[in-house]
Amino acid sequence: MGTPEFAVGILDRLQTSSFNIVGVVTAPDKPAGRGKQLKSSAVKTYALHHDLEVLQPTNLKSEDFQDDLKRLDPNLIVVVAFRMLPKAVWDFPDYGTFNLHASLLPQYRGAAPINWAIINGEKKTGVTTFFIDEEIDTGKIIDSKSISIAEKDNVETLHDKLMTLGADVVIETVKAIEQAKVEPQAQANISELKAAPKLTKENTKIDWKQSGNAIVDFIRGLSPFPVAWTELTIEDEIKKIKVYKASFEISDHQKEIGSTGLNTEIKTIDVAVKNGYVHLEELQFPGKKKMEVKALLNGMEWKSDYRFC
Known part of the structure; x- marks a missing residue:
């Protein structure tokens, strides 16, 4: 059971x-x-290409869907990036139902673990398989493996690394269940849990009052999707700008936070933050394609009174 491209990598390995x-x-x-x-979802496209039967229930509690499950008679269900299942579904197979989650549980339970690990500046993350229970991402852990987060990783690169790692762990988990070698362990009781909530318009806006490193982590944790955004004041007009790529330079200055300037040496737009400058390298203006800043500036005059807020 799954929907996005991340689930396709695991389905392909199976x-x-x-x-x-x-x-x-x-x-x-x-x-x-x-x-x-x-x-169609990425999973459906893959499944049809490989002549696999596809079910697309609108209601996971419906009798029709559960009758279809009984007809298929799976002895194990593997879940990757899907909706919360009712007990009648996850408790149905003889060997149960396990989920692959893209974090080292219990940290980053929720809908967007890859994004939030980068946003929070983590140096390590991983994948976890666990048996599903009544709560979200709280079941007993079967297996987990960790991976380093590189300084230049964004969501796309880390997604692909975790998809490959996740496929390995799923195969190992299925084999362990098949051979009755599973000893699931309750998730650790950690006092400070970091969440991975759904990404929204409200929590993907850049806060220029943060430190430069935190802003860059925020941008790469949302690139290339759903993309960090900000508002640019151009004279009396406010434009919503998407930011795909940026870097940071520590510097002492007296400039107002959010004020901008051009860096002609490295061809970036520089935004003043409390501990230096964020160099904007790739942007997207409303109604335009995303562009490298050096290409954008070839057709646009940037004025010193332009300000991000």
Whole structure:
């Protein structure tokens, strides 16, 4: 069971291994793009290409869906980036249902663990398999493996690393369950848990009052999706700008936070923050494609009174 590209990497590894996949469960097709044409999930596209039966329930508690599950008769369900399941579903298979989560549980329970690990400046993250229970991401841990977060990692690069690592752990978990070698452990009781809530318009806006390193981590933790954004004041007009890439330089200055200038040496737009300058390297203006700043400035005059807020 899964929906996004992250789940495809795990499904592909299961498909090319010796396991018998009796069916795939994914989200219903959704309207997308300007034409609002129905678009299949990444998992459905992969499954149909490999002649796997696909179920797309709108209601996981419906009798029709649960009858379909009984017909498929899986003895184990693997969940990757999917909705919360009712007990009638996760408790159905003989060997239970386990989930792959892209963090080292119990840290970063929630919808966006990859993003928040980078945003919070973590140096390490990983993947965890656990048996599903009544709560979200709280079940007993089967296995976990860690990986370093590189200084230049963004969501895209870390996503791909964790997808590969996750596929390895899922295969090892399935084999361990098959061989009755699983000894699940309760999640550690940690007093300060870091959450990974759903990303929204409100929590993806850049706060220029933060330190430069925190701002850069925030930007790369949201790039290339859903993308950090900010507001740029140009004379009497405010434009919503998306920021894909930035770097930071420590510097003492007396400039107002959010004020801007051009760095002609490295061809960036520099934003003053409390402990230096954030060098903006890749932006997207409303109605335009994302561009490297050095290309953007070839067709735009940047004025010193432009300000981010």
